[in-house]
Amino acid sequence: MQSHEQQNEELLEMLSREGVLINVSVRYWRAAKKLKPEDLGLDLQVIASDLISLGHKKLLKKDALRPFSLIESRAHALIESNTFPFLGGLGHFLPNAKLEEVTSQLDSLEREFTEARDAFIERYADVREEALREWANVAAGLVDDPEQLLGTIHASFPRRDQMHDRFGFSTYLFQVAAPHELSLELVTAGDQLAMARARSQAAAKAAEKIREGAEGFITDCVASLRQQTAQLCDEMLKSMQTGTSGVHQRTLNRLVRFIDQFKAMNFIGDRQMEEQLDRVRREFLGQSAEEYRDDAFARQRLQSGLQDLAKTATDLAHQDSRDLVGQFGKMGQRRFHLAA
Template identity: 50%
Template sequence: MLPDTTLLDALTQRGVLINVSVRYWRACKKLNPEDLGLSRGQVDDRLISLGHKRLVPKESLQQLALFEGRAHALVEENTFPFLGGIAHYLPNAKLAEVNGKLKTIREDFQMEQEEFLEQYSDLRDAALNEWRTVAHGLVDDPARLLAVIDSAFPSAERMPRYFSFDVRTFQIAVPDVPQAQLIDIATQQELIEVRRQAAEEARREIGQSCQEFVTDCVATLREQTATLCSEMLQTIDGTKSVHQKTLNRLVRFIDHFRELNFAQDSEMEEQLDRVRKELLVRTAGEYRDSDFARAQLVNGLTTLRDRASDMAKADIAQLVDGFGKLGTRKFALAA
């Protein structure tokens, strides 16, 4: 077993942690019984849920929601969840691509944000008019409900603070021990000892987490390989033919695998390289025109699927140890 910090060092060299936070005004208001002129005793929580109600039509925020979804989908597709999902690990090979695409999405988001803010006053007035019509047919005291709805709309001046599109990249490190000269002499040794123990415990936990993380990442990519092969085989069997779109999925996956393969899983990469050389030298038309070639494709995908599935379940401790040897940083805790 490698020292705890070597895996952390290797991960630091091969990628970064990334976190994307997208915020925009959700335009929702949770109604209470009092808002409808009712007492809480008149509403049975087991049967009635007032819930969150939209203040403006859904389509008003649809584009902002779309850009938020694209940003998170991009991160999910090109990273691995790290430490329970508090951030995502982004391999260096994907860094420029992901940052570039996130920049484009952020620019689109900000343009949509500006358009929304320009229209906000008119949108607010139109929404309140709609609520005024609805309120008269909904409750006995529409003025009370309208006052609640009206107060839920931020002023135009405050609205920009509800929007942000933040991308943060960072690296992890174990806690450091405080400098002795910054601590009161009376508590110096006691506090240093407490911090030392905390740092050592954090190092052990991070080391264990890194071990599990690298193992899971390797297994995940192998499982994805098996899944892709299964889906391609199902498509070929279902259509009784071979389409270029199906072959292109494999081409893109092999390239994607290579970029995400920060742990240097050479065994799986060799399997994919072999498939590229043996199965992707023909076009879909050539496979359709030859029963023999099509059988070779099916056999090759079946072999790769079974091999990848077995490899996903195999012990990869040796691979993880080999990856950890890339680590060079040393953590020194003050005595």
């Protein structure tokens, strides 16, 4: 009989084949400087630091950096909508079926980011001078010593030749794997044995944690896709009931896109849920919204079909999925035997 440890090892092996961990880092100059008491003419000795937090001062109006914040938001939204959180947010698991699409869109966002960075740096001198003039206009009304505040503001702006390093857009892909050992850096002979033991213990502990987390992660992925199905059906039904014209084409198109997305994200092989979605596509998505609006009987069938799908998805989301998890782990064995 297969041990729990062996099953976790198989699950981890299948995860490494079915997708990667992805992380996106978007860095840009935030144009903010932490306030100090002296900036506002306050005495550091009389401020209760455990009660008062001065926050940050904005060096520029937020519109100046809006292109970067929008790109950052789009990048994170892209990752969130096409991945599963791995081990409590340690990483984002991206199924192979979505890899090309997501990395292509990230490449496009990186090009946008680079163009926005170059344009900002090109006009940086003018932006800085305009900001300093605006600060000069308001400083007198903020503090007793405006010159001191203006000096602090001026010193907070980096030089133009320093700006390039303040911006960066990077995509990182990692393989899902448990560490076997942690490599030794150059240490003294006396410390090497103790260091080797410590690193070996750390590697074993990390490997055990990742293996144990594999089953829970896959279970969560199954439940998440099923819950998303139920949520979408509920939202569609609400839209149909509250809308003035009943059924909109964009509502039907949303379900079409979701089914395609489900198939791409379904690296676990949840055939039961996928078959339900395929049935809905066959029975209800061959008609247009206009046809549904003109046919009360068809419209009622659509509503009943969505209600049934929502109930099925909710029931499946709360079912024990250990059999499905076990089948996922055995996929690796079957593929190995077929390859041999």
